[in-house]
Amino acid sequence: MTTTxxxxxxxxxxxxxxDRHDEPKLLYPDALKCAQELKAQGKAFRVxxxxxxxxxxxxxxxxxxGVE
Incomplete structure (x- = not known):
């Protein structure tokens, strides 16, 4: 099974x-890109x-x- x-x-x-039930499940490359975009915007995020x-x-x- 692939990790999302x-x-x-x-x-x-x-x-x-x-509240994350409506959030998309991404494969690693897309998730990493999303995290990079949030960091560039100065936003805190959790993975x-x-x-x-x-x-x-x-x-x-x-x-x-990313916050654990």
């Missing part, structure tokens, strides 16, 4: 990204993995400032 990711921008209305993310994938999101 949800990249959720944090907001004052949902600071913990609890959720559905499946087993590799250490390299986790590190890439953390280096961009």
């Amino acid at each position: 990711f949800q990249v959720i921008a944090l907001s004052s209305l949902d600071p913990f990204a609890d 959720f993995a559905d499946g087993a993310a590799t250490e390299e994938q986790r590190r890439a999101f953390l280096e961009l400032g």
